[in-house]
Amino acid sequence: xxxxxxxxxxxxxxxxxxxxxxxxxxxxxxxxxxxxxxxxxxxxxxxxxxxxxxxxxxxxxxxxxxxxxxxxxxxxxxxxxxxxxxxxxxxxxxxxxxxxxxxxxxxxxxxxxxxxx
Amino acid sequence: xxxxxxxxxxxxxxxxxxxxxxxxxxxxxxxxxxxxxxxxxxxxxxxxxxxxxxxxxxxxxxxxxxxxxxxxxxxxxxxxxxxxxxxxxxxxxxxxxxxxxxxxxxxxxxxxx
Numbered sequence: 001x002x003x004x005x006x007x008x009x010x011x012x013x014x015x016x017x018x019x020x021x022x023x024x025x026x027x028x029x030x031x032x033x034x035x036x037x038x039x040x041x042x043x044x045x046x047x048x049x050x051x052x053x054x055x056x057x058x059x060x061x062x063x064x065x066x067x068x069x070x071x072x073x074x075x076x077x078x079x080x081x082x083x084x085x086x087x088x089x090x091x092x093x094x095x096x097x098x099x100x101x102x103x104x105x106x107x108x109x110x111x112x113x114x115x116x117x
Numbered sequence: 118x119x120x121x122x123x124x125x126x127x128x129x130x131x132x133x134x135x136x137x138x139x140x141x142x143x144x145x146x147x148x149x150x151x152x153x154x155x156x157x158x159x160x161x162x163x164x165x166x167x168x169x170x171x172x173x174x175x176x177x178x179x180x181x182x183x184x185x186x187x188x189x190x191x192x193x194x195x196x197x198x199x200x201x202x203x204x205x206x207x208x209x210x211x212x213x214x215x216x217x218x219x220x221x222x223x224x225x226x227x228x229x230x
Contacts, residue, residue: 004159034217043120043205044160044220093159105150106218108159 004096006109020080021112023094029074030096038091084116121221129227138224139190146208149182149189154203196228
């Protein structure tokens with residue numbers, strides 16, 4: 001149980017284009033989903049927290065107009081990198097949490113590697 | 118953002134050896150978690166600790182929640198080649214909600230035969 005998928009697993013795009021990454025909880029309903037960014041040989045840095053049906057909460061320094069997050073259902077959250085540039089190249093990982101009393105742990109997706117040319 | 122300090126940063130060990138790594142913070146956390154990340158994959162939860170002083174095992178892994186709530190350690194006994202990867206600690210300061218985690222800087226483990 002508690003499987004989280006991401007699509008695509010890797011994407012290469014041209015500078016200036018927008019890229020959408022999907023995060024799905026496959027066997028549970030996730031009230032909260034998180035988006036992280038990870039640079040090579042670095043730790044995970046939280047970008048934003050999204051709750052189903054409400055606006056995402058972004059961490060300091062993360063541009064909400066650059067990284068659009070939509071959590072339209074209890075099993076799907078999307079991250080759209082708008083007008084991507086080479087510095088946006090990174091490994092993006094989502095996680096999902098049940099958010100039920102006593103069951104708060106985050107289960108992570110396999111990640112999406114974005115390369116912007 | 119804030120990060121937790123992990124040590125060692127990396128380690129090379131021989132198969133069969135025991136491994137110990139720790140994680141320290143300048144602030145208190147109410148939950149400590151240990152994750153393992155393989156190259157190109159997302160982190161996988163190994164152990165979760167919810168009470169100060171708690172000692173929890175998961176197979177060859179043992180982790181403890183420090184009494185001060187500012188540190189935690191992870192031990193791996195009798196290491197095997199598949200233990201290779203990056204180990205991250207993570208802390209959560211809020212209780213009762215699916216609140217955000219703060220991740221450690223990571224410990225890269227390499228096991229030689």
